[in-house]
Amino acid sequence: MTTIKTSDLFVDILISEGVKFVFGIPGEENLDFTESMRHRADQIKLILVRHEQAAGFMAATVGRLTGQPGVALSTLGPGATNFTTSAAFAFLGGFPCLFITGQKPIKNSKQADFQIINVVEMMRPITKYTKSIPSGNMLAASVRRALSQSVAEKPGPVHIELAEDVAAEETASRIFETLDFRRPIAEPKAIDRATEILLSAKNPVVIIGAAANRQRAIRALRAFVEEMGIFWCSTQMGKGVLDERSPLCLGVTALSNKDYCHYGIDFADVLLICGHDESEKPPIIMTPEGTRKVIHVGFSQANVDNVYSPSAQVVGDVANAVWQIHEKLRASGKKWDQPILKRYKELSDPLLRTGMDDSAFPMNVTRVVADIRKVLPEDGILSLDNGLYKVVFARLFQAFQPNTILLDNALATMGAGIPNAIACKLLFPDRKVVSISGDGGAQMNLPELATCIQYKISSVHIILNDNAFGMIKWKQGLAGFENWGLDLQNPDFVEIAKAYGAQGYRVAKAEEFAAILETAMNSEGVHLIEVPFSYESMAADLIQVPKKAEAVVEQIKQEFGTCVVENCLEE
Template structure:
């Protein structure tokens, strides 16, 4: 016989769990004691939301379920945003929350919410552990569902009295499983349509961001020469320095990428998820689309593919490549001309000397400072579009960008999780001042854990992306300004090293110094978004229309 909390931890160890991120409460004390005696490392954070973001990013980077921990009531509600982040973003994560005793309780409804019900729309699975004997099966099922395509968030509630019970139940080993393969007739239909096309194009989405899929996609592109576009969450699946890379679908319309998609007569949409902003809009009688994914397409007014290839994506791409061979009649001249125009436009502003820093200079200098394997974790703001368009990802999962929930506050925790997974890689978090301050307290966690990472705070003293939208929609500038602390002193108060940028020319050497010096670094970087509208909207639409 063993205490139920010990069995929970044994089950976590059985699943290969390395870290539990979170903040325990009194309802978690049995579980906390069991963790103390285990091989699992508890990463104590300063906010449950940060713990959830870290667990989700761990899952995103490893493919294994990240685990977060919170108490009941307010601790559980603080996990909701992170749960939605993992659920929409396809990141395997388990949230464990505590609860008051469910068999006998003397505290009425104090702090008690229906947490299982609250988590229902945000998770693939949510369950209250009401019996110690059922713990192994419920935990195995939670991990199975969290990691099954499409990955996502799951939740278990462990009441205080159940955690203290005795049980003789044992962990259930994970089963050997293989994903189903696409049906042969679907492969042939896709191949026949590709062979009949004049100018096909590939669109690579988040679902293709798997190790084997990245490998076979590169083989297919090298073999056939078919040009490709990435969605924001598909960045880096194939090295974006590839001569057939046409660009990233960062904007909704009017970019060079959209001209390329309009010029193609067949789009092969690989691993795209409708949670991202659509990289293209289908119209009746327009360009045909082949949908290649783990799941069938969710049809809506702008997405209704004519052919669906459903099954393991890597195997489907391999089968298509094997059956396709090469094609001599394809004509990519227009697509590659659009690529050249896009490449020329992306180089503009890379050495702009104006200060505060212009976004093009920011992105170019970060790319120059970062090695191919370095990881950039982006918070959410207008700069995300600049990085999506201008920053070429050389490897998968080297640009951690959220184009699903698109929440602010995740940049710093995501960078911290990246450091734990890849302690040998340079890590940079890029945050707007608004997003940074939502979880800035985690600087203490990063310093306490002796992490090596650099945080770039893009300071414009307001919610810049909303201001851009506000201006574009003809509204007056109102309600989006705020004040900021002295970020250098703020960083130093946590034991980090603070740096104040004072010129555009000083940014690259300062960033290189931070990346080469152990510890947590914070760079206060004034940013100028005044030309966002001209460059990302008016001018870009005019120039791309001329290609």
């Protein structure tokens, strides 16, 4: 009987699944695994990071962008615990990835409980599947099951623990074949009910959620809204599924039920919500009287609560469900002309351009958004960390293609922006990639600049610097509390960049920023741009834009007549 070393088999399985990169920091318990990788270095590459959390973010981003699990590797104990934030990021976000952790020998303990914690139980609440491999003969089946669960809806992280002695042993096991499968399609009666509700609608609006960000669903949604003439918007993590330059785009549900986009949604009498993911902030506050009908289209049934209670459900493959509804509506000859929504878009769009040419310094974030959009090509990727500026980018930065703006509206963790950008660049070396972080979030994984330098990953990283944890400081002020505990004494970011071997720039006036960014993007190497910015102007815009949108609604009432508007607008 032919046998193979268990760690060799594990690496061969990953290669057979198309894995190109393993991100992580090995420990002594992983040495058999890394040796197996070394012998296959022409097929799979180890990206040695500076912190396991960053490795997990990178693996999750590979899964997010490809639909196939990215892979992260750590040792036991502290290496494994460092995975928890990025595992939670992938779990809530719906990003397929595999976390591999080492362990002391399990058949002959040599160090008692040194560094040993129950990693499997630690990972259980934040993964879809977690298992410690008891013998080499169990590896192939367990990995096959883990990878299968990782990509099943809702996608997410899985975890395999491989002990040192198990990795080294011989096994007669072989790679399990990957089986193709088709997701279940929606039941015909559900399609008929959804179509019936839509046919009765005067002003339907489509809301695109995170779970609709799948390639087949993108094509189906594009054909549907364009032919039917239905206005649409997206959640933050559904952003980019459709081209936001569309005259039918109402924007992004970004802040609260009183944001500008929500005033537009308030005109709708029917909402077709495709790919809602309850891990995101609710896309819309439901009308308490239930007068607006809501159709849930998702891979699984809706989880009903006080902010999401649909009138009808279409459960099954989202792409197929949208296609079926589209075919039914096409056969009926129904198309929509929505003059009220057209007028709202015409009047509200200019509200978003306020400050885009602002020369104030420190910079207005609206100007930062506008300049990046001018410089970044259509297929360029923007990787956002977390902070109040993320809401501004969600609202103002137009995405032209899917997955060209990566933001996290599920776990909403700081520290992910730079690692996510590195993963993007490794996947798409010919595309422009820019990360944006606040000064607080940037320092959580700033050492990954060294990873960029080591592996020659050309990329651009912007730090918005207000010398504070600005979002919480702003909230502190809104709550009427004294400014306390949130100001930062920051290092010289330009000098830090140079110390890592990167190019460093500090913007000195608003008019410089676009030129510096363009120079950095069109140059080889790693570039860090520090942008002093002001939270005050950003916070003012976040408050003023909804107030202006409310005035637009009143103008529309006057133009169309209150009774006409109130047929679909709730007071």
